[in-house]
Amino acid sequence: MKEKILEVDHLSFAYDNNHNALKDICLAIYKQEKIAVLGANGAGKTTFFLNLNGVREPSGGEIRYRGETVGRKNINQLRRNVGIVFQDADSQIIASTVKAEVAFGPLNMKLPRTEVEERTLSAIREMKLEDCVMRPPHYLSGGEKKRVSIADILAMNCEVMVFDEPTASLDPVNAEILEEVLDKMEQQGKTVLLSTHDVDFAYRFAQRVLVFCGGELIGDGSVEDIFRNEALLRKANLKKPVLMQLYDLLYAKGKISEVKECPKRISDFASLL
Amino acid sequence: MHRNHEQITTDCYSYLSALGEWNTVYKVVFSVGALVTVIAADSVGISAVTLFFMMFLSVGVGKIPGRDYFRLMKVPAAFILLGGAAIVVQFGSGDGSLFRTGFFWTNLFITESSLSLGLHVTLKAFSAVSALFLMTLSTPMGEIISVFRKIRVPVLILELMHLIYRYIFILSETNQRQKDAAGSRLGYCDLTTSLRTFSGELANLLIMSMKKAETYYDAMEARGYEGNALFWEEKRPLTAKQLLYGGLYLAILAGAFCLVWRRG
Amino acid sequence: MTTKQKKLIGSVAALSVVLGVTPNAYAMHIMEGYLAPQYCIAWGVLCIPFLVTGYLSINKKLKENRKNITLLAMAGAFIFVISSLKIPSVTGSCSHMTGTGLGAILFGPSAVSILGIIVLLFQAILLAHGGLTTLGANTFSMAIAGPLLSYGIFRLCKKLNINQYFGIFLAAFLGDLFTYCVTSVQLAIAYPSAQGGIMASAVKFLGVFAPTQLPLAVLEGILTVLIMIALKTYADPELKMLKLDLGEIK
Numbered sequence: 001m002k003e004k005i006l007e008v009d010h011l012s013f014a015y016d017n018n019h020n021a022l023k024d025i026c027l028a029i030y031k032q033e034k035i036a037v038l039g040a041n042g043a044g045k046t047t048f049f050l051n052l053n054g055v056r057e058p059s060g061g062e063i064r065y066r067g068e069t070v071g072r073k074n075i076n077q078l079r080r081n082v083g084i085v086f087q088d089a090d091s092q093i094i095a096s097t098v099k100a101e102v103a104f105g106p107l108n109m110k111l112p113r114t115e116v117e118e119r120t121l122s123a124i125r126e127m128k129l130e131d132c133v134m135r136p137p138h139y140l141s142g143g144e145k146k147r148v149s150i151a152d153i154l155a156m157n158c159e160v161m162v163f164d165e166p167t168a169s170l171d172p173v174n175a176e177i178l179e180e181v182l183d184k185m186e187q188q189g190k191t192v193l194l195s196t197h198d199v200d201f202a203y204r205f206a207q208r209v210l211v212f213c214g215g216e217l218i219g220d221g222s223v224e225d226i227f228r229n230e231a232l233l234r235k236a237n238l239k240k241p242v243l244m245q246l247y248d249l250l251y252a253k254g255k256i257s258e259v260k261e262c263p264k265r266i267s268d269f270a271s272l273l
Numbered sequence: 274m275h276r277n278h279e280q281i282t283t284d285c286y287s288y289l290s291a292l293g294e295w296n297t298v299y300k301v302v303f304s305v306g307a308l309v310t311v312i313a314a315d316s317v318g319i320s321a322v323t324l325f326f327m328m329f330l331s332v333g334v335g336k337i338p339g340r341d342y343f344r345l346m347k348v349p350a351a352f353i354l355l356g357g358a359a360i361v362v363q364f365g366s367g368d369g370s371l372f373r374t375g376f377f378w379t380n381l382f383i384t385e386s387s388l389s390l391g392l393h394v395t396l397k398a399f400s401a402v403s404a405l406f407l408m409t410l411s412t413p414m415g416e417i418i419s420v421f422r423k424i425r426v427p428v429l430i431l432e433l434m435h436l437i438y439r440y441i442f443i444l445s446e447t448n449q450r451q452k453d454a455a456g457s458r459l460g461y462c463d464l465t466t467s468l469r470t471f472s473g474e475l476a477n478l479l480i481m482s483m484k485k486a487e488t489y490y491d492a493m494e495a496r497g498y499e500g501n502a503l504f505w506e507e508k509r510p511l512t513a514k515q516l517l518y519g520g521l522y523l524a525i526l527a528g529a530f531c532l533v534w535r536r537g
Numbered sequence: 538m539t540t541k542q543k544k545l546i547g548s549v550a551a552l553s554v555v556l557g558v559t560p561n562a563y564a565m566h567i568m569e570g571y572l573a574p575q576y577c578i579a580w581g582v583l584c585i586p587f588l589v590t591g592y593l594s595i596n597k598k599l600k601e602n603r604k605n606i607t608l609l610a611m612a613g614a615f616i617f618v619i620s621s622l623k624i625p626s627v628t629g630s631c632s633h634m635t636g637t638g639l640g641a642i643l644f645g646p647s648a649v650s651i652l653g654i655i656v657l658l659f660q661a662i663l664l665a666h667g668g669l670t671t672l673g674a675n676t677f678s679m680a681i682a683g684p685l686l687s688y689g690i691f692r693l694c695k696k697l698n699i700n701q702y703f704g705i706f707l708a709a710f711l712g713d714l715f716t717y718c719v720t721s722v723q724l725a726i727a728y729p730s731a732q733g734g735i736m737a738s739a740v741k742f743l744g745v746f747a748p749t750q751l752p753l754a755v756l757e758g759i760l761t762v763l764i765m766i767a768l769k770t771y772a773d774p775e776l777k778m779l780k781l782d783l784g785e786i787k
Binding site: 050053055056076079080083084086088090091092093094095096097099100103104105107108109116120134135136137138139152153156 | 284285288293413414415435436438439442443446485488489491492493494495496497498499502503504505506507
């Protein structure tokens, strides 16, 4: 059994206008899991992430971090260990140079100056931002800003990394850099959650999928199980990944033999043929 | 660099200037010191010397393109011309004036002393601006704020300054997009439409910015912000070369003071 | 478009044409180097009580809810941005709003004093309008005197049940005008005339800046009304949702 990091226990959350953004969510997140969170706009993904980090306080239920209930007292421990990359990089970036921006989190963690600098520079290198170290955010391109916002969280070296729609508005090159970083995180033993509308990307990346719909968690299972559940996909406005569709089609025509698991990458798929 | 923020004129130079490496506190003290010297000395000689030395530092040493420097110097020109005119031209009986003309029930006239005062104030103003430019064209806002922290400005104000600086660019980028989008739909086709579009844009910008403020707070909090924003401050060593320029300026000032003093 | 809006826009259009004659109309920032040290210090000292009041009120707002910090900063950035935008005109001239009246109505005069001094500092640093040594004098006229008057008039008109938009117009217009008068007096005190002293000098400064500042004040008043109309018509529910507790907006 893998180490349990976060436990979400009957979590609900309502904004002031009484619209229930999250209803009775129960799940557990284990070490080194790669989770994709799917669901239509307004399904509650972002609110769920904000609750995971403690920026939003649950209106009902609770979140446990390594067995400990999260409350006012230990909220900073949660924030130190669960990092969120926000969807809109502009909303996240606050400092006036890239270096100061990436150093913001480590400084808040009250680390010594040398370590802050070390972590900052290594995160900047990892996101290939060496050319922008002393540049202000307002002279960066959209892709660069996105990379800065990821470097922000890398520098905090969180145990759980949450990405809110990281692929939205990235060009292919920047998307590739992102996927490299995600792979590296897997090697470092981090737990990654990300929300996306790109089912192909989710299929390639995740082991486990959470499906949100109208503030409820309507699906939680392995990639295979979720994407094979046609009724669920229809309910959540989702589609099967292209590779899966292709596999089904070819299998139905007898052009391909049955395998235990549909391949997740194009190269693996090609070797099936 | 992007051409996004044209109206925010000096900002981009502060990240490009060769003086960016200079020790921040030293640079600010140098610039403000020269500024105070100019207005306190109130002397043509000191103003002229400072104007040339500051131009030398910003353009010659800092490598700010000369054309851009003069373009920036023109920004306050309207104020200088009008303010200068108000000082030069007097009204009243106008005895013993260089030039006099009737104006309704009174006279407008220029005296030698008012003319020289006007020219002197104008020179002093340009000189003071050049001293200010030494700082603003070479020091990014984040570093200027770090100097305010050192002189014990309340943390709340520093935090507001950091955030306002960042949001200025976000809002002006958003407004640029609004303007392009409105323009593409003929929102600026004639004057009346333009004015309606303009005020609509601003109202919308306000609503949008207020809405976003909450998300921005969440993003800060998510990274451990606890009501006291800490910002990274780069350490910039003070070198002999930097001190040399300061010494040179002081020497020139001393020379100018001597000349002024001897002439009485 | 309502007929009221049409009329308003028509008058702004006429004004923009008039303003086209003058090259670049900003609010009157006293320029760097224009004031002798004693005046710089005196005006700065005069600002202190207002700034302390503003600081305390902001501090209180933040104690109530820390999230107000980003709202306040957005308000400050908004004031800066509207003052840096060109008002559309046919002749290609540049005139700019001051935003002090709008700021005072939206966010209240105490918040505006602190936001105002930061905005003025940024204008000096980023735009080369105004200056460091003249910051005290400029703060007094643009972040304290003008907004206070605007806010007072806005509240007074509300109390007297005067048409809301006319009240807003008066507030922004007179606030602008007052700023310009205060600045002229500040300049006059620093540069009194040989004949007639400060009074005569004030008349001169008022005179030379009148062609840019008077139309600008009217323009400011009308644009402020247009912005408030726009805010009200297509964002009323949002304004309520925002709980814009920073000032008075109804």
